[in-house]
Amino acid sequence: MISLNPKSLNTSELHNYLLGSIGPRPIALASTIGKNGAPNLSPFSFFNAFSVKPPICIFSPARRVRNNTTKHTLENCLLSKEVVINIVTYDMVQQTSLSSTEYDKGINEFTKAGFTEISSDIVNPPRVKESPIQLECKVNDIIHLGYEGGAGNLVICEILLIHIRDSILNTEKKIDPCKLDLVGRLGGDWYTRANKESLFQVKKPLRKKGIGIDSIPNSIKNSLILSGNDLGKLGNIEKIPTKDEVEKLAHTQEIQDILSQKGSDKKQNELLHKLAKKYLEKNEINKAWLTLLINKLNR
Numbered sequence: 001m002i003s004l005n006p007k008s009l010n011t012s013e014l015h016n017y018l019l020g021s022i023g024p025r026p027i028a029l030a031s032t033i034g035k036n037g038a039p040n041l042s043p044f045s046f047f048n049a050f051s052v053k054p055p056i057c058i059f060s061p062a063r064r065v066r067n068n069t070t071k072h073t074l075e076n077c078l079l080s081k082e083v084v085i086n087i088v089t090y091d092m093v094q095q096t097s098l099s100s101t102e103y104d105k106g107i108n109e110f111t112k113a114g115f116t117e118i119s120s121d122i123v124n125p126p127r128v129k130e131s132p133i134q135l136e137c138k139v140n141d142i143i144h145l146g147y148e149g150g151a152g153n154l155v156i157c158e159i160l161l162i163h164i165r166d167s168i169l170n171t172e173k174k175i176d177p178c179k180l181d182l183v184g185r186l187g188g189d190w191y192t193r194a195n196k197e198s199l200f201q202v203k204k205p206l207r208k209k210g211i212g213i214d215s216i217p218n219s220i221k222n223s224l225i226l227s228g229n230d231l232g233k234l235g236n237i238e239k240i241p242t243k244d245e246v247e248k249l250a251h252t253q254e255i256q257d258i259l260s261q262k263g264s265d266k267k268q269n270e271l272l273h274k275l276a277k278k279y280l281e282k283n284e285i286n287k288a289w290l291t292l293l294i295n296k297l298n299r
Contacts, residue, residue, distance in 0.1 A: 012065060014150075016188070019045075019188075021187075023192075024183075024186055025045040025046070025048075025185045026048060026088075027047065027096065027184070027185055028043065028088075029042075029043045029087070029088050029096055029099070030042055030044060030073050030084070031083065031127065031128060032072075032076035032082070033076060033082070034072065034075075034079075036106065038106050039109075040072045040073060042072070042073045042109065043088065043099060043100050044059045044061055044073070045184075046060035046061075046062065046152060047085075055158065055159040056159070058154050058155060058157065060154050061074040061152075061155065062153070063147070063151045063153070065150045068148060068149040072105055074142075074153050074155070080125075081139040082123040082125055082137070082139060083137050084127050084134055084135065084137065085135040085137060086127060087131055087132065088131065089180060089181045089183060093191060095115060095130070096113070098113045099112065110128070116128070116130060120134075121136065122160050123136045123137065123138065123160065132165040132168045133163065133175075133180075134162075135157075135159045135162055136163075137158060138157070139156065139157055140158050142154065142156065177194060178195070180194075181194065205236050209238065210236035211237060212235050213231045215240075216235060220234070220273075225276075226277060233280050233285055233288075234280075240289065241290055241293060246290050246294060249290040249294070255275075258272055258275065259294070265295070272292065273292065276291040
């Protein structure tokens with residue numbers, strides 16, 4: 001492992017390490033209005049939501065490293081105090097990338113990138129029709145983090161109105177991530193896609209207190225088969241299954257086949273841990289626990 005002091009790196013090197021490390025980052029395709037009334041459009045991956053009440057999101061147009069100049073988006077936000085944040089999906093990622101080209105002031109990136117302007121309801125900057133989620137915002141504050149090339153400028157936006165395309169909602173009128181197909185920014189030219197094949201769920205331990213990995217018996221915790229993620233799932237259970245619960249599973253054919261095999265306890269234990277891992281992959285946490293405790297029951 002290498003250890004790097006940010007102060008010993010030049011700005012470009014530090015930029016590459018940070019953007020390669022911190023991701024995937026959501027992308028704000030920000031539309032603003034310039035002094036002459038011309039629209040401007042540019043993507044920013046220093047972006048996220050930071051509050052619900054009030055609804056606040058922040059994006060950061062950094063000063064250019066090569067010549068320490070500021071971006072048109074920042075200048076427009078300082079001037080008009082308004083912005084529309086358009087959420088970027090896979091279907092529009094190539095056009096979004098094209099809109100990041102540093103065209104001269106006054107050039108319409110909507111036109112260059114082939115996006116469609118539609119009027120906003122509250123603010124002056126237009127929305128991007130191709131984006132399935134559009135956030136009309138007022139700029140509450142702008143915090144300058146520095147004045148050298150690479151310094152960020154936090155544009156603190158209060159969301160005034162949210163537009164959501166019906167086609168990305170499920171039957172409960174909630175956003176379906178499989179229908180949304182978001183993209184995220186990584187380092188260099190790399191992006192990632194949050195499509196159906198790459199999505200997975202992790203149950204939030206908000207309404208219950210998991211026992212924690214420290215409470216898992218050492219014979220399980222020190223497994224050579226189970227990963228840290230596997231142990232995390234096991235540690236999220238509220239209580240370790242009882243002896244009676246374990247005995248019920250012990251009578252299943254799959255467990256009996258393992259227990260009846262000739263060989264060392266080590267080999268038997270390995271087979272049980274492999275079976276438990278399969279259960280964990282299917283999020284059958286209780287079955288995994290019962291499988292892992294079988295050997296403990298027989299001793």
